[in-house]
Amino acid sequence: MKTAILLIAAIALITLPKHADAQLLKKLKDKVNKAIAPASTTTTDQTNSTDNQVDATGKPTNKGGGGLKNTPPPDVNEQISDAEKSHQAAQYSDARYSLQQALIGIELQLGRQMLKSLPDPVAGLAKDTIQDKVVSAQWGWSNLTIQRVYTDKKEKQLTVTIGNNGLYSGFVTMYFNNAYGMQANADNQNMKQVKVKGNKAIIQYDDSKGYTLIVPIGQASMIVWEAINFADETEVMNAANAFDIDGMKKQMGEQ
Protein backbone atom coordinates (compact mmCIF):
# COMPACT_ATOMS: atom_id res chain seq x y z
CA MET A 1 0.00 0.00 0.00
CA LYS A 2 2.68 2.41 1.09
CA THR A 3 4.80 1.66 -1.91
CA ALA A 4 1.86 2.19 -4.21
CA ILE A 5 1.20 5.63 -2.74
CA LEU A 6 4.87 6.49 -2.92
CA LEU A 7 4.96 5.37 -6.50
CA ILE A 8 2.00 7.51 -7.45
CA ALA A 9 3.46 10.50 -5.66
CA ALA A 10 6.75 10.01 -7.44
CA ILE A 11 5.06 9.74 -10.83
CA ALA A 12 3.06 12.85 -10.11
CA LEU A 13 6.17 14.70 -9.04
CA ILE A 14 8.02 13.72 -12.15
CA THR A 15 5.29 14.13 -14.71
CA LEU A 16 3.76 17.39 -13.56
CA PRO A 17 6.82 19.59 -13.70
CA LYS A 18 7.81 17.88 -16.91
CA HIS A 19 4.60 18.97 -18.52
CA ALA A 20 5.09 22.49 -17.25
CA ASP A 21 8.72 22.42 -18.32
CA ALA A 22 7.75 21.26 -21.74
CA GLN A 23 5.39 24.17 -22.15
CA LEU A 24 7.96 26.60 -20.90
CA LEU A 25 10.58 25.19 -23.23
CA LYS A 26 8.18 25.36 -26.12
CA LYS A 27 7.38 28.97 -25.40
CA LEU A 28 11.09 29.76 -25.18
CA LYS A 29 11.71 27.96 -28.43
CA ASP A 30 8.92 29.87 -30.11
CA LYS A 31 10.29 33.16 -28.88
CA VAL A 32 13.79 32.32 -30.07
CA ASN A 33 12.43 31.23 -33.42
CA LYS A 34 10.51 34.43 -33.75
CA ALA A 35 13.53 36.51 -32.87
CA ILE A 36 15.84 34.68 -35.28
CA ALA A 37 13.67 34.28 -38.33
CA PRO A 38 10.25 35.78 -37.89
CA ALA A 39 9.13 35.24 -41.48
CA SER A 40 10.15 31.63 -41.82
CA THR A 41 8.53 30.50 -38.62
CA THR A 42 5.18 32.11 -39.02
CA THR A 43 3.52 28.96 -40.26
CA THR A 44 4.88 26.81 -37.48
CA ASP A 45 3.98 29.54 -35.05
CA GLN A 46 0.43 29.36 -36.17
CA THR A 47 0.21 25.63 -35.74
CA ASN A 48 1.87 25.89 -32.37
CA SER A 49 -0.40 28.60 -31.22
CA THR A 50 -3.49 26.66 -32.21
CA ASP A 51 -2.12 23.89 -30.06
CA ASN A 52 -2.00 26.22 -27.14
CA GLN A 53 -5.36 27.86 -27.73
CA VAL A 54 -7.44 24.75 -27.39
CA ASP A 55 -9.17 24.18 -24.10
CA ALA A 56 -9.63 20.87 -22.35
CA THR A 57 -12.59 19.84 -24.48
CA GLY A 58 -10.76 20.59 -27.71
CA LYS A 59 -12.75 23.74 -28.41
CA PRO A 60 -10.57 26.64 -29.58
CA THR A 61 -10.47 29.67 -27.33
CA ASN A 62 -11.08 33.07 -28.84
CA LYS A 63 -7.94 35.19 -28.86
CA GLY A 64 -9.57 38.39 -29.94
CA GLY A 65 -11.33 40.01 -32.84
CA GLY A 66 -12.27 43.41 -34.11
CA GLY A 67 -15.29 43.55 -31.80
CA LEU A 68 -18.41 45.33 -32.92
CA LYS A 69 -18.26 48.62 -34.70
CA ASN A 70 -19.69 51.45 -32.70
CA THR A 71 -22.52 52.37 -35.01
CA PRO A 72 -24.23 55.70 -34.58
CA PRO A 73 -27.71 55.58 -33.07
CA PRO A 74 -30.54 55.09 -35.57
CA ASP A 75 -31.35 58.10 -37.70
CA VAL A 76 -34.65 59.25 -36.25
CA ASN A 77 -35.96 61.12 -39.31
CA GLU A 78 -35.13 58.24 -41.61
CA GLN A 79 -36.80 55.72 -39.30
CA ILE A 80 -39.92 57.86 -39.00
CA SER A 81 -40.28 58.15 -42.74
CA ASP A 82 -39.68 54.39 -43.06
CA ALA A 83 -42.46 53.85 -40.54
CA GLU A 84 -44.76 56.09 -42.57
CA LYS A 85 -44.00 54.21 -45.75
CA SER A 86 -44.55 50.81 -44.14
CA HIS A 87 -47.78 52.02 -42.59
CA GLN A 88 -49.00 53.21 -45.96
CA ALA A 89 -48.16 49.84 -47.47
CA ALA A 90 -49.98 48.11 -44.60
CA GLN A 91 -46.77 46.42 -43.50
CA TYR A 92 -47.46 47.01 -39.88
CA SER A 93 -44.76 44.94 -38.30
CA ASP A 94 -42.14 46.82 -40.35
CA ALA A 95 -43.72 50.09 -39.28
CA ARG A 96 -43.53 48.99 -35.68
CA TYR A 97 -39.88 48.06 -36.03
CA SER A 98 -39.02 51.44 -37.56
CA LEU A 99 -40.85 53.23 -34.78
CA GLN A 100 -38.92 51.24 -32.23
CA GLN A 101 -35.67 52.21 -33.91
CA ALA A 102 -36.71 55.87 -33.93
CA LEU A 103 -37.51 55.63 -30.23
CA ILE A 104 -34.08 54.16 -29.51
CA GLY A 105 -32.50 56.95 -31.54
CA ILE A 106 -34.33 59.60 -29.54
CA GLU A 107 -33.56 57.98 -26.22
CA LEU A 108 -29.86 57.74 -26.95
CA GLN A 109 -29.77 61.35 -28.10
CA LEU A 110 -31.62 62.46 -25.02
CA GLY A 111 -29.20 60.54 -22.85
CA ARG A 112 -26.19 62.15 -24.46
CA GLN A 113 -27.76 65.57 -24.16
CA MET A 114 -28.43 64.92 -20.52
CA LEU A 115 -24.87 63.77 -19.88
CA LYS A 116 -23.56 66.95 -21.46
CA SER A 117 -25.70 69.07 -19.18
CA LEU A 118 -24.45 67.46 -15.98
CA PRO A 119 -22.10 69.55 -13.82
CA ASP A 120 -18.39 68.90 -13.54
CA PRO A 121 -16.64 68.65 -11.12
CA VAL A 122 -18.95 67.63 -8.30
CA ALA A 123 -17.81 67.65 -4.68
CA GLY A 124 -14.24 67.92 -5.89
CA LEU A 125 -14.60 64.79 -8.02
CA ALA A 126 -13.95 64.85 -11.74
CA LYS A 127 -16.22 63.13 -14.22
CA ASP A 128 -15.02 59.85 -15.64
CA THR A 129 -16.44 59.93 -19.15
CA ILE A 130 -15.27 56.39 -19.87
CA GLN A 131 -17.98 55.19 -17.52
CA ASP A 132 -20.69 57.36 -19.09
CA LYS A 133 -23.56 55.14 -20.09
CA VAL A 134 -26.78 55.59 -21.99
CA VAL A 135 -28.81 52.43 -22.21
CA SER A 136 -32.07 52.16 -24.06
CA ALA A 137 -33.89 48.87 -24.00
CA GLN A 138 -36.55 49.87 -26.55
CA TRP A 139 -39.49 49.01 -24.34
CA GLY A 140 -40.73 52.47 -23.61
CA TRP A 141 -39.28 54.87 -21.09
CA SER A 142 -38.96 52.25 -18.47
CA ASN A 143 -35.53 51.20 -19.53
CA LEU A 144 -33.76 54.37 -20.44
CA THR A 145 -30.88 54.67 -18.06
CA ILE A 146 -28.28 57.38 -18.05
CA GLN A 147 -25.27 56.96 -15.85
CA ARG A 148 -22.35 59.23 -14.97
CA VAL A 149 -19.54 58.47 -12.57
CA TYR A 150 -17.50 61.09 -10.71
CA THR A 151 -14.36 59.84 -9.08
CA ASP A 152 -11.09 60.96 -7.52
CA LYS A 153 -9.50 57.79 -8.95
CA LYS A 154 -8.85 56.65 -5.40
CA GLU A 155 -11.63 55.65 -3.12
CA LYS A 156 -14.20 58.36 -3.32
CA GLN A 157 -16.86 58.01 -5.96
CA LEU A 158 -20.24 59.43 -6.86
CA THR A 159 -22.46 57.59 -9.34
CA VAL A 160 -25.49 59.36 -10.74
CA THR A 161 -28.16 57.32 -12.45
CA ILE A 162 -31.03 59.05 -14.20
CA GLY A 163 -33.97 57.21 -15.64
CA ASN A 164 -36.46 54.69 -14.62
CA ASN A 165 -34.48 52.61 -12.26
CA GLY A 166 -36.22 49.31 -11.75
CA LEU A 167 -34.00 48.46 -8.83
CA TYR A 168 -35.30 51.30 -6.71
CA SER A 169 -38.67 52.27 -8.12
CA GLY A 170 -40.74 49.78 -6.17
CA PHE A 171 -38.81 50.56 -3.08
CA VAL A 172 -39.35 54.31 -3.39
CA THR A 173 -43.08 53.98 -3.93
CA MET A 174 -43.24 51.70 -0.95
CA TYR A 175 -41.38 54.22 1.13
CA PHE A 176 -43.45 57.24 0.25
CA ASN A 177 -46.63 55.29 0.75
CA ASN A 178 -45.58 53.76 4.01
CA ALA A 179 -43.22 56.15 5.73
CA TYR A 180 -44.46 55.10 9.13
CA GLY A 181 -42.59 51.85 9.48
CA MET A 182 -39.19 53.09 8.63
CA GLN A 183 -38.88 56.54 10.00
CA ALA A 184 -40.09 55.38 13.39
CA ASN A 185 -37.04 53.30 13.94
CA ALA A 186 -34.97 55.99 15.60
CA ASP A 187 -32.33 53.87 17.31
CA ASN A 188 -30.67 52.85 14.19
CA GLN A 189 -31.93 55.24 11.60
CA ASN A 190 -30.40 54.47 8.26
CA MET A 191 -33.03 56.00 6.05
CA LYS A 192 -34.97 59.22 6.09
CA GLN A 193 -36.85 61.72 4.00
CA VAL A 194 -35.08 64.84 2.86
CA LYS A 195 -35.56 67.48 0.21
CA VAL A 196 -33.23 68.23 -2.66
CA LYS A 197 -33.95 71.62 -4.21
CA GLY A 198 -37.55 71.36 -3.06
CA ASN A 199 -38.00 67.81 -4.37
CA LYS A 200 -38.99 65.06 -2.00
CA ALA A 201 -36.18 62.57 -1.62
CA ILE A 202 -34.98 59.76 0.54
CA ILE A 203 -31.48 59.20 1.74
CA GLN A 204 -30.15 55.95 2.97
CA TYR A 205 -26.90 54.91 4.56
CA ASP A 206 -25.36 51.49 4.54
CA ASP A 207 -21.85 50.72 5.79
CA SER A 208 -21.10 48.50 2.83
CA LYS A 209 -22.62 50.73 0.14
CA GLY A 210 -22.21 54.23 1.47
CA TYR A 211 -24.92 56.84 0.90
CA THR A 212 -27.78 56.45 -1.54
CA LEU A 213 -29.94 59.46 -2.31
CA ILE A 214 -33.05 59.04 -4.43
CA VAL A 215 -35.14 61.81 -5.93
CA PRO A 216 -38.22 60.64 -7.84
CA ILE A 217 -38.99 63.05 -10.66
CA GLY A 218 -42.30 63.15 -12.41
CA GLN A 219 -44.37 60.04 -12.83
CA ALA A 220 -41.86 57.40 -13.67
CA SER A 221 -38.31 58.67 -13.53
CA MET A 222 -35.85 59.16 -10.75
CA ILE A 223 -32.37 60.34 -10.05
CA VAL A 224 -30.19 58.19 -7.84
CA TRP A 225 -26.88 59.27 -6.35
CA GLU A 226 -24.67 56.61 -4.90
CA ALA A 227 -21.91 58.19 -2.85
CA ILE A 228 -19.03 56.04 -1.71
CA ASN A 229 -16.69 57.25 1.02
CA PHE A 230 -18.41 60.58 1.53
CA ALA A 231 -17.75 62.08 4.97
CA ASP A 232 -21.35 62.77 5.95
CA GLU A 233 -24.89 63.46 4.88
CA THR A 234 -24.22 67.15 4.28
CA GLU A 235 -21.51 66.39 1.77
CA VAL A 236 -23.88 64.12 -0.15
CA MET A 237 -26.62 66.74 -0.10
CA ASN A 238 -24.23 69.43 -1.33
CA ALA A 239 -23.14 67.19 -4.17
CA ALA A 240 -26.77 66.54 -5.17
CA ASN A 241 -27.55 70.24 -5.02
CA ALA A 242 -24.97 70.86 -7.73
CA PHE A 243 -27.33 69.21 -10.21
CA ASP A 244 -29.99 71.10 -12.13
CA ILE A 245 -32.94 68.88 -11.24
CA ASP A 246 -35.53 71.12 -12.89
CA GLY A 247 -33.52 71.10 -16.09
CA MET A 248 -33.36 67.32 -16.00
CA LYS A 249 -37.11 67.09 -15.47
CA LYS A 250 -37.66 69.33 -18.44
CA GLN A 251 -35.43 67.22 -20.65
CA MET A 252 -37.18 64.02 -19.60
CA GLY A 253 -40.53 65.65 -20.28
CA GLU A 254 -41.63 65.11 -16.69
CA GLN A 255 -43.63 67.50 -14.57
Place this chain on the structure above:
Amino acid sequence: MKKLIVIAVILFVTQPSFSQDFKADIATAKTAYAGGKLADAHFALEQAMQEIDMIVGQEVLKLLPTKIDTLNSNPKEDHVMANSGFIGATIHRSYGLHGGSEIEIISNSPMLAGLNAFLNMPMLGGMMRDENTKVVKVQGYKSRLEKQGDNENGKPNYSLQIPFTSALLTLTVKGKSESEVLTLANSIPMEQIAKLIQ
Protein backbone atom coordinates in the same frame (compact mmCIF):
# COMPACT_ATOMS: atom_id res chain seq x y z
CA MET B 1 -78.15 40.68 -39.71
CA LYS B 2 -78.65 44.30 -38.75
CA LYS B 3 -76.14 43.77 -35.97
CA LEU B 4 -73.59 42.51 -38.43
CA ILE B 5 -74.01 45.57 -40.61
CA VAL B 6 -73.58 47.83 -37.62
CA ILE B 7 -70.42 46.00 -36.66
CA ALA B 8 -69.08 46.19 -40.18
CA VAL B 9 -69.74 49.92 -40.20
CA ILE B 10 -68.03 50.35 -36.84
CA LEU B 11 -65.01 48.41 -38.03
CA PHE B 12 -64.93 50.44 -41.21
CA VAL B 13 -65.11 53.71 -39.31
CA THR B 14 -62.66 52.89 -36.55
CA GLN B 15 -59.95 51.51 -38.78
CA PRO B 16 -59.28 54.77 -40.64
CA SER B 17 -59.42 56.67 -37.37
CA PHE B 18 -56.44 54.71 -36.08
CA SER B 19 -54.64 55.52 -39.29
CA GLN B 20 -55.42 59.17 -38.86
CA ASP B 21 -54.18 59.12 -35.31
CA PHE B 22 -51.04 57.45 -36.54
CA LYS B 23 -50.46 60.18 -39.09
CA ALA B 24 -51.14 62.90 -36.54
CA ASP B 25 -48.75 61.31 -34.07
CA ILE B 26 -46.06 60.99 -36.68
CA ALA B 27 -46.52 64.63 -37.64
CA THR B 28 -46.25 65.66 -33.98
CA ALA B 29 -43.16 63.54 -33.56
CA LYS B 30 -41.52 65.12 -36.59
CA THR B 31 -42.22 68.66 -35.48
CA ALA B 32 -41.13 67.98 -31.92
CA TYR B 33 -37.97 66.29 -33.10
CA ALA B 34 -37.13 69.10 -35.50
CA GLY B 35 -37.64 71.55 -32.64
CA GLY B 36 -35.29 69.57 -30.40
CA LYS B 37 -38.09 68.57 -28.03
CA LEU B 38 -36.92 65.01 -27.65
CA ALA B 39 -39.23 63.99 -24.82
CA ASP B 40 -42.29 65.17 -26.77
CA ALA B 41 -41.13 63.39 -29.90
CA HIS B 42 -40.63 60.26 -27.83
CA PHE B 43 -44.13 60.43 -26.44
CA ALA B 44 -45.67 60.97 -29.87
CA LEU B 45 -43.78 58.01 -31.31
CA GLU B 46 -44.92 55.81 -28.45
CA GLN B 47 -48.48 56.83 -29.25
CA ALA B 48 -47.92 55.99 -32.89
CA MET B 49 -46.63 52.58 -31.88
CA GLN B 50 -49.74 51.93 -29.82
CA GLU B 51 -51.83 52.86 -32.82
CA ILE B 52 -49.91 50.36 -34.92
CA ASP B 53 -50.59 47.73 -32.28
CA MET B 54 -54.28 48.60 -32.38
CA ILE B 55 -54.37 48.32 -36.17
CA VAL B 56 -52.51 45.01 -36.06
CA GLY B 57 -54.95 43.80 -33.42
CA GLN B 58 -57.94 44.70 -35.60
CA GLU B 59 -56.34 42.98 -38.57
CA VAL B 60 -55.72 39.85 -36.52
CA LEU B 61 -59.33 39.87 -35.33
CA LYS B 62 -60.42 39.83 -38.94
CA LEU B 63 -58.39 36.64 -39.41
CA LEU B 64 -59.76 34.82 -36.39
CA PRO B 65 -62.63 32.41 -37.03
CA THR B 66 -66.08 33.84 -36.36
CA LYS B 67 -67.31 30.48 -35.22
CA ILE B 68 -65.84 27.74 -33.08
CA ASP B 69 -67.72 24.55 -33.87
CA THR B 70 -71.33 25.53 -33.12
CA LEU B 71 -70.44 28.59 -31.09
CA ASN B 72 -70.61 32.00 -32.69
CA SER B 73 -68.19 34.71 -31.69
CA ASN B 74 -69.35 37.63 -29.57
CA PRO B 75 -68.30 40.63 -31.62
CA LYS B 76 -69.15 42.97 -28.75
CA GLU B 77 -66.47 41.32 -26.68
CA ASP B 78 -63.79 41.58 -29.37
CA HIS B 79 -61.07 43.45 -27.69
CA VAL B 80 -57.68 44.87 -28.59
CA MET B 81 -55.53 46.52 -25.99
CA ALA B 82 -52.27 48.17 -26.94
CA ASN B 83 -49.65 48.78 -24.35
CA SER B 84 -46.12 49.65 -25.25
CA GLY B 85 -44.91 48.61 -21.84
CA PHE B 86 -43.87 45.14 -20.93
CA ILE B 87 -46.91 43.34 -22.22
CA GLY B 88 -47.52 44.21 -25.84
CA ALA B 89 -50.91 44.15 -27.47
CA THR B 90 -53.61 41.82 -26.25
CA ILE B 91 -56.14 40.58 -28.77
CA HIS B 92 -59.20 38.83 -27.46
CA ARG B 93 -62.23 37.13 -28.98
CA SER B 94 -64.77 35.04 -27.12
CA TYR B 95 -67.25 32.46 -28.37
CA GLY B 96 -70.63 31.19 -27.24
CA LEU B 97 -73.30 32.78 -25.14
CA HIS B 98 -72.08 31.64 -21.81
CA GLY B 99 -68.51 32.53 -22.54
CA GLY B 100 -65.61 30.40 -21.59
CA SER B 101 -64.40 29.53 -25.04
CA GLU B 102 -62.03 32.13 -26.30
CA ILE B 103 -58.94 32.99 -28.26
CA GLU B 104 -56.42 35.35 -26.78
CA ILE B 105 -53.19 36.54 -28.35
CA ILE B 106 -50.56 38.53 -26.53
CA SER B 107 -48.03 39.98 -28.91
CA ASN B 108 -44.77 41.85 -28.93
CA SER B 109 -43.91 41.21 -25.38
CA PRO B 110 -40.30 40.77 -24.28
CA MET B 111 -41.61 38.99 -21.23
CA LEU B 112 -43.24 36.43 -23.48
CA ALA B 113 -39.99 35.69 -25.28
CA GLY B 114 -38.76 34.48 -21.91
CA LEU B 115 -42.00 32.68 -21.19
CA ASN B 116 -41.85 30.89 -24.51
CA ALA B 117 -38.35 29.66 -23.77
CA PHE B 118 -39.69 28.51 -20.44
CA LEU B 119 -42.58 26.70 -22.10
CA ASN B 120 -40.06 24.82 -24.17
CA MET B 121 -38.06 23.61 -21.19
CA PRO B 122 -39.32 20.24 -20.04
CA MET B 123 -37.17 20.40 -16.92
CA LEU B 124 -39.11 23.40 -15.67
CA GLY B 125 -42.49 21.86 -16.24
CA GLY B 126 -42.92 23.39 -19.68
CA MET B 127 -43.45 21.07 -22.61
CA MET B 128 -43.88 17.95 -20.58
CA ARG B 129 -46.48 15.32 -20.29
CA ASP B 130 -48.49 14.32 -17.28
CA GLU B 131 -52.07 13.20 -16.78
CA ASN B 132 -53.43 16.63 -17.71
CA THR B 133 -50.81 18.10 -19.99
CA LYS B 134 -49.38 17.05 -23.29
CA VAL B 135 -47.36 18.52 -26.08
CA VAL B 136 -49.02 18.69 -29.46
CA LYS B 137 -48.11 20.23 -32.78
CA VAL B 138 -50.46 22.75 -34.30
CA GLN B 139 -49.57 23.82 -37.82
CA GLY B 140 -45.93 23.12 -37.06
CA TYR B 141 -45.87 25.01 -33.76
CA LYS B 142 -45.08 23.00 -30.68
CA SER B 143 -47.90 23.73 -28.27
CA ARG B 144 -49.03 22.82 -24.82
CA LEU B 145 -52.47 21.26 -24.39
CA GLU B 146 -53.84 21.23 -20.89
CA LYS B 147 -57.00 19.61 -19.65
CA GLN B 148 -58.72 21.89 -17.18
CA GLY B 149 -61.35 19.79 -15.48
CA ASP B 150 -64.79 19.07 -16.86
CA ASN B 151 -67.71 21.32 -17.65
CA GLU B 152 -71.18 20.94 -16.12
CA ASN B 153 -72.07 18.22 -18.66
CA GLY B 154 -69.05 16.19 -17.68
CA LYS B 155 -67.19 17.00 -20.87
CA PRO B 156 -63.56 18.12 -20.66
CA ASN B 157 -62.34 21.72 -20.89
CA TYR B 158 -59.10 22.38 -22.69
CA SER B 159 -56.59 25.18 -22.89
CA LEU B 160 -54.09 25.18 -25.72
CA GLN B 161 -51.08 27.47 -25.61
CA ILE B 162 -49.23 28.11 -28.85
CA PRO B 163 -46.10 30.20 -28.37
CA PHE B 164 -44.54 31.84 -31.40
CA THR B 165 -41.60 34.27 -31.23
CA SER B 166 -42.63 37.05 -28.87
CA ALA B 167 -46.33 36.21 -28.98
CA LEU B 168 -48.54 33.66 -27.32
CA LEU B 169 -51.89 32.39 -28.57
CA THR B 170 -54.17 30.75 -26.04
CA LEU B 171 -57.23 28.87 -27.17
CA THR B 172 -59.66 27.90 -24.45
CA VAL B 173 -62.46 25.53 -25.38
CA LYS B 174 -65.02 24.14 -23.01
CA GLY B 175 -66.75 20.81 -23.30
CA LYS B 176 -65.01 19.45 -26.38
CA SER B 177 -62.86 16.42 -26.99
CA GLU B 178 -59.13 16.68 -27.55
CA SER B 179 -59.34 15.96 -31.26
CA GLU B 180 -62.08 18.56 -31.66
CA VAL B 181 -59.91 21.14 -29.92
CA LEU B 182 -57.03 20.35 -32.26
CA THR B 183 -59.27 20.63 -35.30
CA LEU B 184 -60.38 24.03 -34.09
CA ALA B 185 -56.78 25.09 -33.48
CA ASN B 186 -55.88 24.01 -36.97
CA SER B 187 -58.59 26.27 -38.36
CA ILE B 188 -56.85 29.37 -36.97
CA PRO B 189 -54.72 30.94 -39.72
CA MET B 190 -51.53 30.91 -37.65
CA GLU B 191 -49.23 31.69 -40.53
CA GLN B 192 -51.05 34.87 -41.48
CA ILE B 193 -51.34 35.97 -37.88
CA ALA B 194 -47.65 35.36 -37.31
CA LYS B 195 -46.85 37.47 -40.37
CA LEU B 196 -48.88 40.37 -39.01
CA ILE B 197 -47.52 40.17 -35.51
CA GLN B 198 -43.82 39.67 -36.15
